[in-house]
Amino acid sequence: MQNANEMESFRSDVRAWVNENFPTSLQGVDLAGIAGGESGAKADDDVKVGLDAWRQKLAEKGWGAPTWPVEYGGAGLSDPQADIIGEEIHNAGAYNPIPHMTGMGVTMVGPTLLEYGSAEQKARHLKGIASGEIRWCLGLSEPNAGSDLASLSTKAEDKGDYFALNGQKVWTSGAHISQWCGALVRTDTDAGKRDGISFVMLPMQQDGVETRPIRLISGISPFCETYFTDARAEKGDLLGNLNDGWSVVKRLLQHERQSQTGGRGVSMLDSEPLHVKAQRFVGTDDSGALVDKDLRQRLVRNYMDGTAHRLTAQRITDEAAGRVEVSAAASILKNSNTRFAQQKAELALEIMGSQGIGWSGDDFAEEELGIVREWLSGKAMSIYGGSYEVQNNIISKNVLGLPETTQKG
Amino acid sequence: MAALTEEQSILKDQATSWVEAELPVQKFREFRNANSDGGFDPKAWSAMVDMGWTGILVPEAYGGSDLGYLTFGVILEQLGRQLCASPLFASAYVGASAINLGGSDEQKQQWLPAIVDGSEILTLAVDEQPRHQRDAIACAAKASDGGFVLSGAKTFVPEGMSATAFVVAAKSDAGDVELFLVPANTTGVSRSGMATVDNRDYARVTLSDVAVPAESHLGAMSGGELYEQVLNRACAGVAMEMLGVGCFSFEMTLDYLKTRKQFGKVIGSFQALGHRAAELYSAQEMARSCAEAGVIAIDNDADDQAAMSALSKAKTGEFLFDMSNQLIQIHGGIGMTDDYDAGFYLKRARALEALYGNQALHRDRYATLLGF
Numbered sequence: 001m002q003n004a005n006e007m008e009s010f011r012s013d014v015r016a017w018v019n020e021n022f023p024t025s026l027q028g029v030d031l032a033g034i035a036g037g038e039s040g041a042k043a044d045d046d047v048k049v050g051l052d053a054w055r056q057k058l059a060e061k062g063w064g065a066p067t068w069p070v071e072y073g074g075a076g077l078s079d080p081q082a083d084i085i086g087e088e089i090h091n092a093g094a095y096n097p098i099p100h101m102t103g104m105g106v107t108m109v110g111p112t113l114l115e116y117g118s119a120e121q122k123a124r125h126l127k128g129i130a131s132g133e134i135r136w137c138l139g140l141s142e143p144n145a146g147s148d149l150a151s152l153s154t155k156a157e158d159k160g161d162y163f164a165l166n167g168q169k170v171w172t173s174g175a176h177i178s179q180w181c182g183a184l185v186r187t188d189t190d191a192g193k194r195d196g197i198s199f200v201m202l203p204m205q206q207d208g209v210e211t212r213p214i215r216l217i218s219g220i221s222p223f224c225e226t227y228f229t230d231a232r233a234e235k236g237d238l239l240g241n242l243n244d245g246w247s248v249v250k251r252l253l254q255h256e257r258q259s260q261t262g263g264r265g266v267s268m269l270d271s272e273p274l275h276v277k278a279q280r281f282v283g284t285d286d287s288g289a290l291v292d293k294d295l296r297q298r299l300v301r302n303y304m305d306g307t308a309h310r311l312t313a314q315r316i317t318d319e320a321a322g323r324v325e326v327s328a329a330a331s332i333l334k335n336s337n338t339r340f341a342q343q344k345a346e347l348a349l350e351i352m353g354s355q356g357i358g359w360s361g362d363d364f365a366e367e368e369l370g371i372v373r374e375w376l377s378g379k380a381m382s383i384y385g386g387s388y389e390v391q392n393n394i395i396s397k398n399v400l401g402l403p404e405t406t407q408k409g
Numbered sequence: 410m411a412a413l414t415e416e417q418s419i420l421k422d423q424a425t426s427w428v429e430a431e432l433p434v435q436k437f438r439e440f441r442n443a444n445s446d447g448g449f450d451p452k453a454w455s456a457m458v459d460m461g462w463t464g465i466l467v468p469e470a471y472g473g474s475d476l477g478y479l480t481f482g483v484i485l486e487q488l489g490r491q492l493c494a495s496p497l498f499a500s501a502y503v504g505a506s507a508i509n510l511g512g513s514d515e516q517k518q519q520w521l522p523a524i525v526d527g528s529e530i531l532t533l534a535v536d537e538q539p540r541h542q543r544d545a546i547a548c549a550a551k552a553s554d555g556g557f558v559l560s561g562a563k564t565f566v567p568e569g570m571s572a573t574a575f576v577v578a579a580k581s582d583a584g585d586v587e588l589f590l591v592p593a594n595t596t597g598v599s600r601s602g603m604a605t606v607d608n609r610d611y612a613r614v615t616l617s618d619v620a621v622p623a624e625s626h627l628g629a630m631s632g633g634e635l636y637e638q639v640l641n642r643a644c645a646g647v648a649m650e651m652l653g654v655g656c657f658s659f660e661m662t663l664d665y666l667k668t669r670k671q672f673g674k675v676i677g678s679f680q681a682l683g684h685r686a687a688e689l690y691s692a693q694e695m696a697r698s699c700a701e702a703g704v705i706a707i708d709n710d711a712d713d714q715a716a717m718s719a720l721s722k723a724k725t726g727e728f729l730f731d732m733s734n735q736l737i738q739i740h741g742g743i744g745m746t747d748d749y750d751a752g753f754y755l756k757r758a759r760a761l762e763a764l765y766g767n768q769a770l771h772r773d774r775y776a777t778l779l780g781f
Contacts, residue, residue, distance in 0.1 A: 308699050
């Protein structure tokens with residue numbers, strides 16, 4: 001669409017703008033942690049003021065969601081242009097906080113709204129997401145509906161001009177700090193398992209909604225149990241058709257897999273290359289090779305897996321340019337990224353020896369403690385967004401065309 | 410797969426349909442049944458020459474089309490799918506690379522047009538022991554009377570019985586591994602065929618005080634650099650053939666999973682096998698990305714082409730190793746029979762795994778290149 005010269009000129013414009021506008025007070029701050037609302041990351045006042053100013057500037061450009069139409073708070077740009085914005089913000093040592101500040105807004109809710117939302121719904125919800133002002137959570141999983149999501153039992157009763165929701169959701173990311181929720185609810189108990197489900201949107205600040213953060217093995221609480229007791233969702237906030245919520249959520253989860261195939265913003269695991277860490281902790285022989293030959297082979301396998309994943313993601317992007325079908329490729333990439341990232345964290349821990357069991361305090365460097373927490377939180381990668389095994393079911397059925405392996409009602 | 414130019418796409422389609430129509434694996438079977446000492450069908454080889462495949466890496470000034478390594482790799486992948494035997498890779502890929510990189514104008518003029526028209530078949534003679542090791546070269550090239558005297562013994566030389574000239578890796582007086590062009594009929598050169606599981610042409614080559622003129626030395630890159638670069642390119646090419654062998658093995662297996670019934674169901678409906686297929690598919694896609702990146706890095710003269718070459722050989726090796734084992738396992742009893750093609754793919758897989766270094770060797774190289 002755009003030629004190389006236009007892209008280069010776009011890139012230099014972006015670079016100049018970022019350098020001019022990224023506040024110096026935010027240099028080197030863990031903005032991902034702060035924007036993501038993580039309990040461990042505390043921001044002082046300077047940072048808060050700087051972050052809000054930076055957010056507003058990005059929002060004015062429409063760069064919170066650059067590919068969305070301008071009328072909905074985006075910038076109407078192409079995917080390659082959006083990539084350039086991301087790269088230049090990263091290269092400048094800056095960070096785009098809007099996706100994290102909106103919870104599931106920019107990555108999942110917004111793209112699904114763009115496809116399934118009425119003009120009125122898009123006009124009402126998208127700008128708040130693109131500007132980073134409204135944080136969204138998703139009420140999908142339930143205590144008895146994890147990988148088998150369609151067995152959910154939270155009910156939405158038709159009350160004329162609104163639905164009354166009753167039931168419990170779990171693993172609701174950021175529910176305690178979100179303003180809005182997209183919830184998957186049962187609207188027809190007589191229909192087949194996947195046929196009686198609808199997708200509704202509702203505000204979190206109301207009497208019928210209660211959230212309880214869940215403390216995880218990594219010590220943080222990004223997820224909640226969310227209870228609906230006659231919670232109110234307006235009829236106008238039904239996304240897609242009544243009882244057709246399963247097709248909405250399938251699309252939503254494809255966006256989730258897409259957003260999970262890269263890394264997250266700042267990682268302590270990336271503060272130094274693993275082989276450098278290994279040279280520091282394990283030592284090298286006269287030729288400069290790691291003395292632990294077994295570790296060296298496993299390290300290089302992990303490096304190769306990472307490179308293979310990145311090359312494949314790039315190849316699939318190139319292949320899919322101009323096409324919309326993302327499901328098959330995205331399924332492969334989620335597992336390959338998970339394997340690579342979990343293995344990488346395990347290697348980091350192994351390399352650090354007993355420094356890798358530190359929980360808190362001055363005996364451990366901040367980086368070491370960060371790695372331990374990331375090792376633990378990373379165990380969720382093969383569970384959320386469709387577990388490792390569910391991904392393999394999807395690949396074998398949808399990509400390879402093998403018969404369904406499990407019975408579904 | 411990687412984005413191809415229109416010219417590359419046309420060549421790929423041509424190769425795919427020619428291989429399927431003219432040289433399917435059934436032809437390999439027929440040839441093997443008639444020639445248990447290995448080799449290739451000369452008619453198929455001359456058809457490849459006629460289609461211009463021997464000139465893909467050769468500059469237009471020397472009669473080639475200069476279409477590059479990705480183009481050649483795509484053809485190697487197609488040939489790998491049907492286990493097509495020919496000296497195309499040894500001569501027009503490895504041999505042509507050595508002369509392109511290391512040859513003088515005169516050497517290029519002498520050898521490249523002959524590679525293109527098929528009148529010369531070149532092959533790299535490197536290994537001296539069963540396990541490939543780049544620095545384990547004892548074969549000596551001593552300066553003498555304005556030329557060189559080569560002595561040593563090479564083993565597992567691909568296409569070694571049909572080659573008309575060897576590109577011999579030998580150690581110079583300075584201790585560097587250099588490459589020398591040695592016509593097979595030079596006095597002091599003797600060879601004997603080796604029977605291998607993949608039924609290809611391999612030879613032991615003995616060099617007994619072989620006197621060659623100074624102009625047999627490929628000297629445009631010195632200090633052992635040419636040797637490294639030619640091997641790096643060779644590995645990326647082998648990876649593309651391995652990709653083809655592995656992808657076809659996957660397709661055979663997937664087809665079997667969809668048709669073979671046991672316990673009243675097609676066996677692909679069993680989750681253990683569905684997940685295994687999903688893992689193999691993922692490994693195949695990763696291998697494709699790495700193999701293509703290996704040849705693309707050469708075309709781009711990328712700074713990291715040595716590492717990408719090691720990556721391509723290691724990752725396609727990893728995929729093909731598992732894939733060829735699962736090819737047999739999932740086919741069950743029929744996979745063990747000589748009447749079925751699966752065994753051919755397993756055997757070729759291991760021959761390619763060993764060629765120019767196995768996975769472990771390339772992982773070691775990758776780590777060394779990255780500085781650990």
